[in-house]
Amino acid sequence: MYQQPAPRARGRDALLWFVLVVVTFGGLILAAYLAFANSPPVQVVVATSTAAELAERHPALLQTAVGAQMPDAARDVRFVWRESTGEVAGAWHGDFDPAAYAECPVVPAPERPAYAERIVRVGEAAFDAFECDQLLIARVGATTFAWSR
Known part of the structure; x- marks a missing residue:
């Protein structure tokens, strides 16, 4: 029961x-x-074939210190951008005029940005970068790399 x-x-x-x-x-x-x-803060990863395409898709990115360094004729453009923190890194193929950075001190083997490992791929070879006001910029091979400080 x-x-x-x-x-x-x-x-x-x-x-x-x-x-x-x-x-x-x-x-x-x-x-x-x-x-x-x-x-981590949201980041935008951008890859375009030309600078003009980047300007059309993400015009605000070109207003950053890093984006402003990219020549109009750049191709194979890659950027990572954390808008909330202001961190920007980019890589592109195109013209690079070291004379434009003559007033910036040269930094041997600068520390690469941890937030942009996918963009700043320079291998193990040593390289020098120009340390300007808000960014570091370097030419490694045929590619220009720039990232915010």
Whole structure:
């Protein structure tokens, strides 16, 4: 014969289930909050075939210190941009005039930006960069690399 649990036992069971559900969902919400609160700022990764295409798709990027260095005839353009923090890095093929940076000091083997490992790929070879007011710019092989400080 089946015996019904006492009303007190049913209340205790209901309370236990309620606490389990609240703790489970609360824990999931807390874990999601911590995961998104510690995530890096959103970054835009841009790759275009020409500078004109970049100007058409992302004109604000050309207003940054790094974007302003890119010549109009640049091709194979790649940028990473964290607008929220102002971090910008770019790489392109095209003209590079070192005389334009004559007033900027030369930095041997500058530290590469951690936020732009996908863009600033220069290998293990040593290179020098010009350290200007808001950016570093270097020519490695046929590619110009520039990133914000």
